Amino acid sequence: MNPRLWWLRWSSRRPGARAWSLMGPGTAWIVAFFMVPLLFMLAYSFMPKGLYGGVESGFTFEHYVRLFDPLYIKIGVRTLVYSLGCTAICLVFGYPVAYVISRAGEWRNLLVFLVILPFWTSFLVRTFAMIFLMRDTGLINTVLLATGLRTEPLEMMNTPFAVMTGLVYGFLPFMVLPIYSSLEKLDPSLLEAAEVLGARPAARFVRVVLPLSMPGVVAGSLLVFIPALGSYLTSDLLGGAKEMMIGNLVQNQFMVANNWPFGSAASFTVMAMVLAAVFVSLRVRDEPAGEAR
Amino acid sequence: MGKLPKWLLGVAAAVYLFLHAPLLVLVAFSFNDSKFSAGWEGFTLRWYERLLERDDLVHSLWVSVEVGVISTLISTLLGTMLALGIARHRFSGRTFLESLLYVPIVTPEIVVGISLLILFVFLKMTLGIGTIVIAHVAFNISFVTVVVRSRLEGMDRNLEEAALILGADEFTTFWKVTVPQLWPGILSGALLAFTMSFDDYVITSLVTGPGSSTLPIVVYSMVRKNVEPSINAISTIILVVTAALIWASDRLSQDKPLTPH
Numbered sequence A: 001m002n003p004r005l006w007w008l009r010w011s012s013r014r015p016g017a018r019a020w021s022l023m024g025p026g027t028a029w030i031v032a033f034f035m036v037p038l039l040f041m042l043a044y045s046f047m048p049k050g051l052y053g054g055v056e057s058g059f060t061f062e063h064y065v066r067l068f069d070p071l072y073i074k075i076g077v078r079t080l081v082y083s084l085g086c087t088a089i090c091l092v093f094g095y096p097v098a099y100v101i102s103r104a105g106e107w108r109n110l111l112v113f114l115v116i117l118p119f120w121t122s123f124l125v126r127t128f129a130m131i132f133l134m135r136d137t138g139l140i141n142t143v144l145l146a147t148g149l150r151t152e153p154l155e156m157m158n159t160p161f162a163v164m165t166g167l168v169y170g171f172l173p174f175m176v177l178p179i180y181s182s183l184e185k186l187d188p189s190l191l192e193a194a195e196v197l198g199a200r201p202a203a204r205f206v207r208v209v210l211p212l213s214m215p216g217v218v219a220g221s222l223l224v225f226i227p228a229l230g231s232y233l234t235s236d237l238l239g240g241a242k243e244m245m246i247g248n249l250v251q252n253q254f255m256v257a258n259n260w261p262f263g264s265a266a267s268f269t270v271m272a273m274v275l276a277a278v279f280v281s282l283r284v285r286d287e288p289a290g291e292a293r
Numbered sequence B: 001m002g003k004l005p006k007w008l009l010g011v012a013a014a015v016y017l018f019l020h021a022p023l024l025v026l027v028a029f030s031f032n033d034s035k036f037s038a039g040w041e042g043f044t045l046r047w048y049e050r051l052l053e054r055d056d057l058v059h060s061l062w063v064s065v066e067v068g069v070i071s072t073l074i075s076t077l078l079g080t081m082l083a084l085g086i087a088r089h090r091f092s093g094r095t096f097l098e099s100l101l102y103v104p105i106v107t108p109e110i111v112v113g114i115s116l117l118i119l120f121v122f123l124k125m126t127l128g129i130g131t132i133v134i135a136h137v138a139f140n141i142s143f144v145t146v147v148v149r150s151r152l153e154g155m156d157r158n159l160e161e162a163a164l165i166l167g168a169d170e171f172t173t174f175w176k177v178t179v180p181q182l183w184p185g186i187l188s189g190a191l192l193a194f195t196m197s198f199d200d201y202v203i204t205s206l207v208t209g210p211g212s213s214t215l216p217i218v219v220y221s222m223v224r225k226n227v228e229p230s231i232n233a234i235s236t237i238i239l240v241v242t243a244a245l246i247w248a249s250d251r252l253s254q255d256k257p258l259t260p261h
Helices: A003-012 A015-044 A062-068 A071-100 A105-120 A122-132 A137-144 A160-184 A189-194 A201-212 A214-229 A233-243 A246-255 A260-291 B006-033 B047-051 B054-090 B095-108 B109-122 B129-153 B158-165 B168-201 B202-207 B215-225 B230-254
Strands: none
Touching: A003 A105, A003 A201, A003 B168, A015 B054, A015 B095, A015 B129, A071 A105, A071 A160, A071 A214, A071 A246, A071 A260, A071 B006, A071 B215, A105 A160, A105 A246, A105 B006, A105 B230, A122 A137, A122 A160, A122 A233, A122 B006, A122 B047, A122 B054, A122 B215, A122 B230, A160 A214, A160 A233, A160 B006, A160 B047, A189 A201, A189 B054, A201 A214, A201 A246, A214 A260, A214 B054, A233 A246, A246 B109, A260 B095, B006 B047, B006 B168, B047 B054, B047 B230, B054 B095, B054 B168, B054 B215, B095 B129, B109 B129, B109 B202, B129 B168, B129 B202, B158 B168, B168 B215, B215 B230
């Protein structure tokens, strides 16, 4: 019998079989090389540290207890503050941009493309662009020195300013796009109705535009906050050892300090923070959406 | 745009400047004839010539291309199949599978990298091109699935039904009707997968082994060592290549599916 025909007959009697023959390989890959490794990481975080890297069998909470050492608390708090700060700055600057794009008529596509472009541009190259501007011999300092505004270079590298600028520069497009897509869907007749009913521009914005764009604001904030929490390259290249974030702590424990279980515990903490952020934003998203109607 | 307040336009212009000026400056200074790249000393191409003399850089470019092509082929195939399964079939466990697909999208790269490193070391696998490909496919499948699935959901199913009614079997319908319509979505997903693979530093740096440094790993070490304007030159090349890929992908995804008018 023709194998094609055999397959069609066989699978038509088993509705799940066809679906899973399509989805099986991809699902298997994600389970084997994404989920299983995460479980390994979780297991490692509860095991004693081995003598030559790796772990020994056993069960311990010591790595999680160690995370409460003031040194690591400081790194955790710094990570949270930078991520929240970065999200706030991106919101303050990203919202106006999204608003302008949504009202830009024929320029819309070009303006959206100009936001997407850096979003897909090499993160490493973009971080280097920040270094090129901010280092002591960089462009900003060259200009400052040449114009006599300063007599010695302004120290920007390895400061909170450098890391925050780098984070905002890296993640701003994630904020603009979702806000833009929720503003784009906004029905202009609602604004006309508000105007006819006597609402001033500020009131129209606060009471009509802003509530209706909340889903975009929540999505954008999440898309900025999550990668900021787990960021590694920005703080590594622009912040150095002084401005370590959790991502750098994790990398350091694996590649330098050789304490894999402690690194796993730190890594699992980032993952838990990310999942908490997703969970909170899903709750927030479901609430004000009802209120705005 | 005339009705918008001036300050708002000012903020937007400043943000666009902030997003693009640093890269334009970077590109401009790749042609600067000065070793201490900060002041403009005249036009030169010597930093590009200098790149060709670096064997490690040229070698890493080939590693990146190899990893990018192989991981793109695998993740595009598996991601497209997943998208077809999810969009076209009813099955139990669908919600679970969908949330499973979102995990790779939200997981921080550093977490992905170290958890894979743990697995590979546990399995005593040799770190190298093979492990890099496995890692890249693992984070790319979900993205391909999202792109292809959105294309599938915008597609007109009448054409497929017409083919079936006219007597084509399901295989013929799939290859002659579904795939040609889906093609721009598949290509667009593949280009994004290639771009992400080609750009990735964090995950790759954790699962790479001796002799299998990709381009971003060599560029990272150049940035660390702060070596001259060659970094500007290689950055410019990377920017031009990714911009071209993204432009192509953007065009493909805007391209409307073939529908009868």
